[in-house]
Amino acid sequence: MKILRADIYPLSIPLIEPIKMSREIVVDAKTVLLCLTDEKGRQGWGEASVAPLMTGETLDSLIGSIRYLVEKSLSIDWLEPDNFADTFSLFLYSNASAKSCVEMALLDLYTQEACVPLWQYLRSRNKSLNELPPTAIPLLRMLGGSLEKELSDAKTFRDLGFRHWKIKIGSPSLEEDLHRVKMLCDSLAGDVISVDANCALTLTDAIRFCQSEEASRLTFVEQLIPADLSMDDFALLKNSSGIPIGLDESIHGVAELEQFIDANAIGGASLKLIKTGGIIKALECAKLLSEHKLGLNLACKIAETSLSAAATASIGFATGEVSWGFSMSNQYLKFDVCDAPLIAKHGYLEVSQLASTGIGVTPSINRVREVIAKGYSVIQC
Numbered sequence: 001m002k003i004l005r006a007d008i009y010p011l012s013i014p015l016i017e018p019i020k021m022s023r024e025i026v027v028d029a030k031t032v033l034l035c036l037t038d039e040k041g042r043q044g045w046g047e048a049s050v051a052p053l054m055t056g057e058t059l060d061s062l063i064g065s066i067r068y069l070v071e072k073s074l075s076i077d078w079l080e081p082d083n084f085a086d087t088f089s090l091f092l093y094s095n096a097s098a099k100s101c102v103e104m105a106l107l108d109l110y111t112q113e114a115c116v117p118l119w120q121y122l123r124s125r126n127k128s129l130n131e132l133p134p135t136a137i138p139l140l141r142m143l144g145g146s147l148e149k150e151l152s153d154a155k156t157f158r159d160l161g162f163r164h165w166k167i168k169i170g171s172p173s174l175e176e177d178l179h180r181v182k183m184l185c186d187s188l189a190g191d192v193i194s195v196d197a198n199c200a201l202t203l204t205d206a207i208r209f210c211q212s213e214e215a216s217r218l219t220f221v222e223q224l225i226p227a228d229l230s231m232d233d234f235a236l237l238k239n240s241s242g243i244p245i246g247l248d249e250s251i252h253g254v255a256e257l258e259q260f261i262d263a264n265a266i267g268g269a270s271l272k273l274i275k276t277g278g279i280i281k282a283l284e285c286a287k288l289l290s291e292h293k294l295g296l297n298l299a300c301k302i303a304e305t306s307l308s309a310a311a312t313a314s315i316g317f318a319t320g321e322v323s324w325g326f327s328m329s330n331q332y333l334k335f336d337v338c339d340a341p342l343i344a345k346h347g348y349l350e351v352s353q354l355a356s357t358g359i360g361v362t363p364s365i366n367r368v369r370e371v372i373a374k375g376y377s378v379i380q381c
């Protein structure tokens with residue numbers, strides 16, 4: 001499979017409403033789409049979003065790295081998906097998001113050529129699951145804003161079928177967070193409820209949070225403490241907590257997962273393609289979590305389009321169970337780039353939405369062109 005042409009689209013897509021996290025407020029999705037055209041005229045699409053606090057990549061650095069990788073890709077005959085990531089590493093150190101974007105587009109082309117949906121190709125690699133039909137993936141809904149708004153949104157989306165939730169914590173005081181968590185747990189009793197501090201708590205506050213009565217009904221807590229704390233600190237937190245400890249910013253791949261598993265310092269992980277460097281490596285992480293009976297949350301960055309959502313969901317359909325839910329962030333966009341965006345059905349994503357060969361969704365070029373980031377233009381290689 002040879003690549004003849006590449007088009008890189010730097011996008012800025014407004015969110016329905018700003019999303020406040022402990023260290024930033026996100027008002028728009030800064031994301032990059034890549035369209036590769038192969039020698040048979042097929043088009044394969046990839047996406048990666050900026051995440052300066054998670055991957056260190058900005059819109060400019062992401063565009064530069066993707067362009068660099070694509071220019072190298074033009075002279076290569078792409079044959080075996082297992083080798084794609086190693087090939088990227090011959091040219092570029094680190095830069096997981098850019099590698100994920102290019103791998104996604106190559107896998108879209110590869111599975112189109114093989115006439116198979118991406119999720120089915122990935123599932124065929126897991127022999128123990130291949131004969132079983134994939135189950136729908138539960139979608140995780142984020143709550144934010146004032147407590148009144150959070151309670152109102154919780155009711156609205158629960159009535160629509162959502163049963164998996166994430167509460168962002170870490171910006172008000174610990175007491176305020178504990179009160180919010182208690183009120184939301186009262187309102188959502190019986191559901192899968194999590195909190196995410198995005199590294200904002202001290203170890204002392206994190207232990208206090210996990211041992212509090214208010215937090216006792218949570219299914220898991222995500223990245224309460226900074227990723228640069230010691231492994232002993234993470235192990236202490238896990239051993240002090242009756243609630244499973246999920247990690248996000250701490251986990252970028254199999255090597256880190258194995259370290260945390262060996263240290264008995266992790267109860268589950270949030271996997272994002274921009275961290276693992278692509279779909280194949282994220283699938284390896286998901287399998288490792290499953291083997292150790294640890295929680296799995298699949299997640300897109302806030303926010304990515306249906307394209308990244310479909311690629312990430314394919315890992316869920318290939319894995320078998322997404323116990324901690326799938327954070328499908330296109331639901332927070334004012335505008336998706338696909339004419340038929342992925343949508344929640346009773347709080348779940350069904351595999352029938354990804355029935356086409358390849359990734360399963362295709363961006364509309366007209367919609368893409370409407371949301372080119374201000375001051376940027378399409379780059380052709």
Ligand SMILES: [Mg+2]
Binds near residue numbers: 196198222223248270
């Ligand atoms: Mg997180």
